[in-house]
Amino acid sequence: MAEYEIISQFTEDAYAKEDRICDRPVCRAKIRKGDPCFYVATIEPGQPGRNVCAPCYSHYKKNPATSVRPTRRTEQLRPFASAQGSNNDRVAPDMRAIQQSVNAAQRKLTINPPPVVAMPRRTAGPDIMIPTSWQGSSWQGSSQSTGPPWPGQGSSNGPIGYSSQHALYATERERWAKISYATPPAETILIEISAVHEGGGRKKRGVPIGNICEGKKGIDAQIDAPGLIELALDTIVPKLQIFGGGFLWRVNEFIVRDSAWVDLSNHRRSVAYFYDQCQQLSRKGSKTTTFKSRQFALMVIVPETQWIEYENWREDAEMNAARIGQRPACKVITPQVPSSVQSSVDLESELGTAQTNDGATTSDNVRSNILPTTTVTTSTKRSHQHTHSSSSFDIPSPPRKRDVAPAALCSPDRDRLKEVLRIGGGTNLDMKQVFGRQSERIHFYLVPSRPITDLLLDKYHSFSVDTAEWSMGELIVDTSPQGLIGVGGFKTAHTGWLTLMAPPKIGPGSVAHDKIVVKRPYHKVFATPTTTTGPYKIARYSLVDELSRLFKEANVLYWAKSLLKLTYDFIDRCVASSSEPPPFPIPRVRFVEGGLALAYFQGDRKPGGKTGSTRAVFLLEEFIDSDGEDFVKFIHNMDANPLIDYDKYGYDLAVFFSFTQHIQYAKTGKLAFISDYQGSTTLLTDPQILTHPSVSDGHLDIFGDGNIETTVSQFEKEHICNKYCKWPAFGLEVYTSGEEEDELEACADGEDGPEAYADGEEEREN
Structure with a gap:
């Protein structure tokens, strides 16, 4: 098992730093200082290992149950080598065997492998980067070292691969462990640091410099005065340098003071500065x-002088x-010359520059004798340039401008003022109007404007609160009689x-506080259930019915805006492609912007009403500022022709709307158009x-109850084409065109008067 080693730390190169006992229970031999001491790990990661002597290490190494791992060593070290052993005791590798093995491997990979040259054996240990903080240590591993030798050695030279710097490992490890595992201070304070300069009088001890102020939290409450000074300067000086631009501040002259204007530099070191002020009684008494x-x-x-x-x-x-x-380096102030002198100078300049005996011109002599001399001096303290003038005569000051008399005070008319005082002073607050204003917390869903091509997509078939732009807000409704705009057939x-x-x-x-129109559906409640005429009361629908009806209104507006856009796109395309402009103006109108508003309960004001649940629904529309115009209904939903007479206001616009129905009927394949x-x-x-x-x-419920389907099915029979429909550039099919319609158009255009129309009626009757 020469190529394996025991899983341990610092095997052969570890030595005992002091006398100790072998941790193997059956041995318990004494390991003297400097003798080999081996650390053997246990098989359980959570259990500590054992430091054993050399014989016990041999026992563990021969034990088959000991886990081993492949070694990465390129040379075999003799076990238990003495620290004083020479490098020659180590066995050198066989360079010839290495060369043969490498050549054999390369011959399998390439045709012309590069030659292998055996490198000389490295006898020194690995190169280890030593921190700069250690460079000043007395242990430099040189002959001049005066520190203690490496443990177990008689000189400063350590084992192979180590130097004397490694002896500082334990000290450095202990120092960094204290820093790494030190808990943050439990007692902290907050400090606000600002920059001021001296001045401002006795009551105002310092004047703030710009907006230089920085807060620091989590500061140790035990910090002393020098620590506070260092913290304050490190925080403020960089900001002060940015504020001052290129000015060179003398930081050593700065003074750090507290809120009581106490100089911190006079306080003792190693004494907490603010800690005593943070102590308070735990409880009363x-x-x-x-x-x-x-x-x-x-x-x-910052000192005042600086x-x-x-x-x-x-x-x-x-x-x-x-x-x-912007201006030249020297500015010369020219004194004002009296009018008599100025006239003489001008006279000489007009006569020319006649030469005198001394060679100077006449005009030069005049100027030298009359005009005062001007000198320029420069201040030595600063680079400001001052001008001084001297003259042989007194220059009169220019005459003062005459003060303009203020406009005469115009008193108000006495009779008019009396009337206004009577009206203005006797006005009282309209309590009904104030108490009639109702505030609602709402979610508003805007009805968008989309082209007809987008409506063909799945998610845009109809108006939806899921795809609409929405926002939270506040709605104020004027429910007083003064705030009622009108009551229609179905909505207020x-x-x-x-x-x-x-x-x-x-x-x-x-815009904020935007004036709008608030609409809600209603149904009529008569005196008796069988009565359908006469006086009635306005009653509201249930929340479910109200939401359903107003959603249909919003959906109708959604489709109407799309169809009207389709109409104008068709008109603009036809006009642009026509060789001649239309013989009539094209009116430009649009539908109001609007949306749904869902109001929510703001409190349990109603039994069973849960806070945050939907309470009411409103249809909000853009306010129509008619500037005195009447509200007109141009076309009814039961007819495809103008509702108003030819001699009434807005008849020509009603004719144009009838023409738009013709376009929508044709472009939708005779399926739909806008009415009402x-x-x-x-x-x-x-x-x-x-x-x-x-x-x-x-x-039966397509676009609400107002969808009269027979109007579309009978459109070609009932619609009377007008001048817009008949213009050839539009290319519309003419359905019905009677003589009566032509005469009405002529009357509307002013060609004939009402009498001509009456005469035509009599002729047809005859």
Whole structure:
């Protein structure tokens, strides 16, 4: 078993550091200091091994039950070799055998293997990197070493592969073990460190420097004053250097003080500075104290003289930068010349530059005799340049500007002011309007705008709260009579204000406190169950029915926006491809942005109401600011033609909406179009989608109760094509075009008046 060794630590090269007893129970022999001492591990990882003597090691090595592993040694060491043994006692490897084996292996791998040359035997141990902290040790392994020799040796030369530096292993291991396994201090404090400079008067001892402030937590409460000074300087000085730019701070002049302006450098070393202030009585009346963490403040003080130097340096740097980049290095101040002198100078300049006896020009003499001299001096303290002027006469100061008289105070009209005082002073708060405002915590789901091609995809067939953009927010509803906008056939509309936490780019809630319209469905409750006319009361549906109805309203708006986009895409494409522009303007309208709002219980205000559960549902829509325009219903869902007369406001727009129905009917394959066009001339609301009877396939609840399917099935018979439908560039099939429609269009265009239309009616009757 020459190629195996026992699983152990430091086998042949281990020696006893002191006298000890062999750990083998049957031996218990004494191992003297410097004799071989072997460590043999046990088969159980959790149990410690044994340090045994040389005979016991031989016993374990010969025991068949001892686990062995292959050795990586390239040379056989004689067991139990003495520490004083020479390197010549070791058996050298057979170089010829190595060369033959390597050559044989290479001949199998390549055709022309490189020659193998036996390297000389390395007698020294491995190269070991020694930490720089050990270089100053007295044990250098040289002839000048004065330290104790290697254990078990008479000189400083250790076993092969080791040097005298390895003797420091135990000391270094103990030192690093203490650092590694040291528990963090249980008693810590918080310290806030800031930078200030001296000044600010007696009450204000220091002035903060910029925003330089840093907090430190987990500081050992036993830290002394020198430790606090080092901590404060290490924290603040780097920040102060960044703040000062290129200024050279003299850190050795800085002073570290506490909040009471006490200089920490005068405090004793190795005495906890803040620890006593953290002690407090454990309980009232008790004499024992306990530690309680606190926060303390330290300030790094910049002396006043050094701060003045910094300010001068900064001012000089700013002035140098300004002179280089904006103005010349020397600025000469030219004094003001009196008007009489200036006129004479101008006269001489106009007469020319006549030469005098001394060779100077006349104009030069005039200027030299009249104009004051100007000299430039430079301050020695700073690089500021000052100008001084001297003159043989006094220069008058310019005349002062005459003060402009303030505008006359305009008193208000007495009669008007009296009326306003009477109205403004006698106004009272409308309690019903204030108490009628209802606040709701909601989740708002915006109805998106998607092209018809996206609606053909599976997840976009209909409006869904799963795919819609949503946000949390607050809704305020004005339920007072003043906040009621109107009552329709199926819904009520109130004024509201919406604020969302994540506002969308467009639509309700895009701005804070956005004014909107709040709609809810209702049903009429008459005086008796058999009565269907007369006065009635507004009653709300149950939560399930209300949610179902408003979801259908949101889904109808979802499809209406898509069909209207399809209509304008068709119009724009036809107009762009036409050689001539259309003979009529194309109105541009859109449907309001809207969405569903689910309100939740904010508390157990109702028996059985669970906090956080859904309480009510609202349909929120963009507020239509009509600027005085009337709310108009242009087309009814039971007809495919304009609902209003030709001489009424908005008739031409109603004709255009009838034309859009023609486009939608044709582009959807005669399956669907939008009806119930209503709103203003720019914004539309409450649309209805009408579908062909083949779409419902026996289901009666397609797009709600307003879906009159017969309107679609009879569209070609009832729709009267107008000027939009007949324009050749659109290429639409003309279904019905009577003379009456042509005359109505002519009247709407202003070609004939109402009298002409009346005459036409009489002629047809005759």
